[in-house]
Structure formats: C-alpha cells, structure tokens
Amino acid sequence: MAVYTDVSDEDLRAFVAGYDLGDVLSFKGIAEGVENSNFFLQTTSGPFILTLYERRVREEDLPFFLGLMEHLSARGLNCPVPVRNRAGMALGRLAGRPAVIVTFLDGLAVKRPSAAHCRAVGAALARLHEAGRDFPIERANALSLPGWAPLFARAEAEADRVADGLAGRARRELAHLADAWPSGLPSGVIHADLFTDNVFFIGPELSGLIDFYFACTDAFAYDLAICLNAWCFEADCSFNLTKGTAMIGGYQSVRPLEPAEVASLPTLCRGSALRFMLTRLVDWLNVPPGALVRPKDPLEYDRKLAFHRRVETAREYGWMAR
Amino acid sequence: MAVYTDVSDEDLRAFVAGYDLGDVLSFKGIAEGVENSNFFLQTTSGPFILTLYERRVREEDLPFFLGLMEHLSARGLNCPVPVRNRAGMALGRLAGRPAVIVTFLDGLAVKRPSAAHCRAVGAALARLHEAGRDFPIERANALSLPGWAPLFARAEAEADRVADGLAGRARRELAHLADAWPSGLPSGVIHADLFTDNVFFIGPELSGLIDFYFACTDAFAYDLAICLNAWCFEADCSFNLTKGTAMIGGYQSVRPLEPAEVASLPTLCRGSALRFMLTRLVDWLNVPPGALVRPKDPLEYDRKLAFHRRVETAREYGWMAR
Numbered sequence: 001m002a003v004y005t006d007v008s009d010e011d012l013r014a015f016v017a018g019y020d021l022g023d024v025l026s027f028k029g030i031a032e033g034v035e036n037s038n039f040f041l042q043t044t045s046g047p048f049i050l051t052l053y054e055r056r057v058r059e060e061d062l063p064f065f066l067g068l069m070e071h072l073s074a075r076g077l078n079c080p081v082p083v084r085n086r087a088g089m090a091l092g093r094l095a096g097r098p099a100v101i102v103t104f105l106d107g108l109a110v111k112r113p114s115a116a117h118c119r120a121v122g123a124a125l126a127r128l129h130e131a132g133r134d135f136p137i138e139r140a141n142a143l144s145l146p147g148w149a150p151l152f153a154r155a156e157a158e159a160d161r162v163a164d165g166l167a168g169r170a171r172r173e174l175a176h177l178a179d180a181w182p183s184g185l186p187s188g189v190i191h192a193d194l195f196t197d198n199v200f201f202i203g204p205e206l207s208g209l210i211d212f213y214f215a216c217t218d219a220f221a222y223d224l225a226i227c228l229n230a231w232c233f234e235a236d237c238s239f240n241l242t243k244g245t246a247m248i249g250g251y252q253s254v255r256p257l258e259p260a261e262v263a264s265l266p267t268l269c270r271g272s273a274l275r276f277m278l279t280r281l282v283d284w285l286n287v288p289p290g291a292l293v294r295p296k297d298p299l300e301y302d303r304k305l306a307f308h309r310r311v312e313t314a315r316e317y318g319w320m321a322r
Numbered sequence: 323m324a325v326y327t328d329v330s331d332e333d334l335r336a337f338v339a340g341y342d343l344g345d346v347l348s349f350k351g352i353a354e355g356v357e358n359s360n361f362f363l364q365t366t367s368g369p370f371i372l373t374l375y376e377r378r379v380r381e382e383d384l385p386f387f388l389g390l391m392e393h394l395s396a397r398g399l400n401c402p403v404p405v406r407n408r409a410g411m412a413l414g415r416l417a418g419r420p421a422v423i424v425t426f427l428d429g430l431a432v433k434r435p436s437a438a439h440c441r442a443v444g445a446a447l448a449r450l451h452e453a454g455r456d457f458p459i460e461r462a463n464a465l466s467l468p469g470w471a472p473l474f475a476r477a478e479a480e481a482d483r484v485a486d487g488l489a490g491r492a493r494r495e496l497a498h499l500a501d502a503w504p505s506g507l508p509s510g511v512i513h514a515d516l517f518t519d520n521v522f523f524i525g526p527e528l529s530g531l532i533d534f535y536f537a538c539t540d541a542f543a544y545d546l547a548i549c550l551n552a553w554c555f556e557a558d559c560s561f562n563l564t565k566g567t568a569m570i571g572g573y574q575s576v577r578p579l580e581p582a583e584v585a586s587l588p589t590l591c592r593g594s595a596l597r598f599m600l601t602r603l604v605d606w607l608n609v610p611p612g613a614l615v616r617p618k619d620p621l622e623y624d625r626k627l628a629f630h631r632r633v634e635t636a637r638e639y640g641w642m643a644r
Contacts, residue, residue: 012430
C-alpha cells in the first residue's frame with residue numbers, strides 16, 4: 001500500500017482545473033504501487049488514477065515512462081494513458097511533486113494465477129515487446145548485471161542475519177552471472193516488473209497492464225524470465241511446469257523466441273531471481289522508521305534461485321520447439 | 323490509511339456473487355478509516371465500498387452500526403447504506419472477517435474547513451440527531467466519562483515522556499470532569515467522530531457523512547462539542563470564533579439548543595478534548611511494530627484543552643441567543 005503524500009482538496013481542485021476533466025467528485029488514496037502515491041480520482045468525465053512521484057522515481061525518467069504508455073496504448077496495448085492538461089502537458093506538479101493523471105483500467109489482479117492466466121500474461125508480454133519496437137527513447141536497466149554488485153555491497157555484511165549462508169550464495173551467484181550473462185540478445189522496451197499486481201483481468205480475460213515505472217531497454221527474454229519467476233512458482237517455491245509451459249507458449253504465440261534466447265533462459269532466470277532477492281534484501285535491511293509498506297521476503301527469491309541453479313535447459317521451464 | 327487484510331480475487335468474486343450486483347470490474351484497497359480495511363469496489367452495477375471489520379470493532383456492535391446507516395438514510399440523511407445480499411443479509415463474511423458492502427458516496431473531505439463548511443456540518447449534525455430519534459437500538463458510549471480513567475491508567479506512567487506535565491494536567495482534568503460532567507441532557511444517536519475526513523463536500527455543498535463506527539447513544543451537545551474541537555480550531559490550536567459561530571448557528575437552524583445544553587457546552591468541550599487526547603496518547607505510546615497507520619498527535623488536544631479551561635460560557639464558542 002502506498003499513500004506517502006497528503007493532497008489538500010484546494011490543491012487538488014486547482015490542479016484538476018488545469019485539465020478538461022470537469023469537476024472532482026471523489027478522491028481516495030489507494031493501496032497500489034509501492035514507489036509512488038496513487039489516488040482514485042472520479043470527475044464528471046469519469047474515473048482516473050492520479051499519481052504523485054515520490055523520491056524513488058527520478059524526474060528525468062518521467063518522459064520515458066509517460067511517453068511509453070502513450071506509445072504502447074496507441075499500438076493497441078491496454079495500459080493507462082496519461083491525460084494531457086489544457087496546455088498539452090502530461091506531466092504536472094501537485095503537493096510539491098511531479099504528478100500525472102492517467103486513464104483508469106478496469107480489472108482485478110489475481111493472487112493465485114492459473115495456467116490460463118500465465119498463458120495470457122505471456123502473450124501480453126510479447127505484444128508489449130512488439131508494440132515497443134519503434135519507441136524512440138532508450139533507458140538503461142539500472143537493475144541489470146552491472147547494478148547487482150553495488151546493490152549486494154549494501155547488504156553483504158548483514159545478509160547472513162536474514163538467512164544462514166545467504167551472503168555466500170549471493171556472492172557465488174554474482175560471480176557465475178558475471179561470466180555467464182548473455183549479450184546481443186533481441187532487445188527493446190521491457191516492462192521489467194510484471195508481477196501479478198501489475199496485470200488486471202476481468203473474468204478470464206486479461207484487461208490491461210499497469211505500473212511501467214521499472215520499464216527500460218533490455219533483452220526481451222529477460223522480461224520473460226522475470227515473469228516466469230513472478231507467475232510460475234507455487235507458494236512453496238516449487239516451479240509449476242504447466243504454468244511455465246503456458247506462459248512460454250503464450251509468449252511464442254505472438255513472438256517466437258530465437259535460439260539464443262532459448263539457450264540463455266536459465267541464466268536469465270537466475271539473474272532476474274538474484275535481482276529481486278537483492279532489492280528485497282536491501283529493503284528488508286533498511287526499513288525506515290514509520291514505514292507504511294511492509295518489505296517483501298527476500299528469501300522467496302533465494303529459494304527460487306536454488307531451483308534455477310539446477311536447471312540445465314529451457315525445456316525445464318516449459319519451452320518446446322514449435 | 324488502512325488496508326489490514328488481503329482479499330484474494332477468488333474470495334472476492336465468490337463473495338460478490340452472493341449479491342445482486344453483477345460482475346466485479348475493479349477492486350482497490352483505499353486509505354480511508356483507521357479501524358477497518360476499506361476497498362473501492364466497482365461492479366457492473368456501479369461503485370461501492372467494501373469494508374472488512376478488523377479486531378477493534380466488536381462484532382456484536384455491527385447490527386447497531388449497519389441498522390443505523392439504513393435508518394438515517396431512510397430519513398433522508400446522505401450516508402452509506404449497507405447493500406443486502408440475495409439472502410437479505412447486510413452482514414457477510416470475507417477473508418475470515420465480518421464484511422459489508424455499502425453504497426458509494428461522492429464527495430471530497432476538506433482539509434482546511436471554512437466557516438461555510440462549519441455551518442454545513444453543524445446543520446448536518448443536527449439533522450443526524452433528529453433523524454436518529456426513533457432508532458430503536460441503544461449503544462452506550464464506551465469513550466465517555468466512565469471510560470476515561472481506565473484509558474488514562476494505560477498511559478499515565480509514560481505520559482510525561484510525551485510532554486512535560488501532561489500526566490498532571492490529565493489527572494486534574496479527570497478530577498474536574500468527574501465533578502462537573504452534566505447528566506440528563508437531551509440524548510439519542512450521536513456520530514461521536516465527525517472529523518473532517520468523515521464529511522464529504524462537492525464544491526461548497528455537503529454531500530454526505532461516513533464512518534459511523536463510533537456512533538452511540540449519548541448527549542447531542544457532546545457530539546457538537548466534538549465537532550467544535552475537530553473543525554473550529556486553526557493549525558496553531560487557536561479557536562476560530564467565526565467558525566464556531568457558523569457551526570453552532572448551523573446546528574441551531576435545525577435543532578435549537580436547550581438552556582441546559584448551552585450551559586454545559588464548555589464542560590462538554592473539555593470532556594471531548596480530553597477523550598481524544600487520551601485515545602491518541604494511548605495509541606502514541608503503543609504503536610505496534612510494523613504499524614501501517616501513523617499515530618495522531620495527542621498534544622494537539624492537550625493544547626485545545628488549555629483553551630477550553632479558560633472558557634466560561636458558550637458565547638466564547640460562538641453561541642448566541644436566538
């Protein structure tokens with residue numbers, strides 16, 4: 001949950017008056033996203049989401065994020081679209097923070113995805129990759145291989161407080177990935193955080209994707225590896241091959257994987273699992289006093305890593321020759 | 323903000339299927355209320371609020387709260403109304419907790435109320451008192467005079483950690499109120515927590531009242547005293563006589579105060595200020611680890627108490643003979 005900033009009714013009304021959206025009927029902080037403050041905003045024109053960008057989002061990245069949502073939506077992907085104000089600007093300022101109003105997406109996040117959900121997510125991820133191909137802005141992935149060592153350095157000394165041997169496992173994993181990490185894979189815009197809370201369904205149908213604030217330019221197959229980690233493990237951290245098969249099959253129904261991507265998938269899964277283990281570990285060890293967000297368990301990804309280390313080929317994730 | 327309980331999409335869908343509300347389109351935890359978990363629920367029938375009752379609400383009180391909202395709404399007060407399921411029940415169970423779906427009220431809470439807002443709240447409070455007169459259920463006010471001493475006992479030893487001399491001031495105040503507390507005033511249903519977050523406006527018009535979970539049977543004028551405390555002080559805890567005059571005038575435009583109520587108003591203001599100082603003090607000293615709600619400042623009410631102690635007659639709050 002996340003509402004870090006209070007917005008007064010006067011400030012809100014003055015802000016919304018800059019848009020062609022009519023009068024404000026309702027405004028409620030919502031428990032969505034952990035990096036920003038999000039509000040449900042109902043005006044006489046309909047429902048919207050108002051986002052205030054908090055310190056963890058760099059202001060210079062906002063044109064990438066906002067432009068990307070416009071770009072993807074224009075190519076038929078169902079995602080929030082920034083609303084432009086009367087001056088034609090998507091980005092405004094409210095309560096001392098960068099602020100944007102985006103369209104409201106219907107749908108529910110699923111907590112326990114089925115194989116059918118995984119297939120739909122795989123297909124939507126591939127559509128996102130295709131739709132982003134001609135997006136003209138680049139943004140480096142700050143949380144890929146070069147970012148992991150400095151992240152680990154912030155947690156290394158205390159990692160074994162969280163689990164026996166965790167520091168050693170992370171150190172060995174970093175060394176392995178520094179050698180094995182692939183380069184030259186097909187790349188473009190990736191979502192980079194397509195967890196279950198960022199995908200909406202209405203009944204069995206995928207209705208949209210949200211939260212593009214980790215999106216960046218990186219290997220498409222790395223994005224698929226993130227989704228395999230996020231969607232295809234059971235609560236006990238065992239991998240569900242049926243779900244993996246459905247997700248990869250869904251992905252390939254839109255964009256077939258190239259041989260180099262298939263060969264790299266086990267390494268990409270290890271890397272993405274390490275990435276989430278490390279960011280969660282740093283957050284776990286640095287909960288600020290008065291925090292409003294409970295940190296997520298880094299050990300979930302330590303357990304997933306143990307699975308990935310035993311994987312030899314992409315078949316073990318459900319990949320099949322087509 | 324408050325979302326204490328996660329609700330899975332499957333559990334939600336099964337719950338909503340028991341109502342005649344169509345399909346779920348959207349479901350988001352919202353930062354409203356501190357005692358319960360609240361969710362914005364959009365179905366094909368429209369918007370609703372779903373509330374899960376957490377441990378601080380006693381289940382045996384729910385028929386009072388739910389019946390009261392139905393009762394007040396039937397008498398023209400704009401407040402949330404519990405939706406009955408297909409079995410005719412307003413109260414259900416979801417995620418192991420008592421749960422209810424209520425109608426959605428448009429409107430915004432104001433942060434810095436004007437005198438016009440105060441007048442509107444005074445009038446709405448009196449309408450609530452009138453509309454509740456024939457409500458058949460009684461509920462004692464657990465947070466009136468007999469409840470304050472045990473509350474203070476939980477905080478007494480540590481009160482001076484929060485402010486110099488706070489324990490002594492509270493002790494003297496309790497002793498004074500034990501002698502001076504009025505009885506026999508006109509009584510009935512009171513809201514007992516009509517702070518700014520519980521009153522919605524659309525533009526200048528009051529659009530509704532929410533959060534009846536402190537409602538109880540007590541003196542009407544005590545409810546007015548709570549509102550004078552909550553609405554008519556400035557940020558520096560100075561009393562704004564213009565706002566007080568507007569609020570009492572608004573109240574009396576619907577229900578004129580009786581002489582005994584006017585005479586008791588200074589004592590009732592002291593009592594209600596002490597009540598909020600004490601509950602906030604107990605919360606302040608007992609923030610559980612991992613709390614998702616920041617405690618409110620008890621010293622705000624210590625300062626308001628200092629003002630009330632100097633007040634001699636209701637004229638100083640803005641009461642005028644009509």
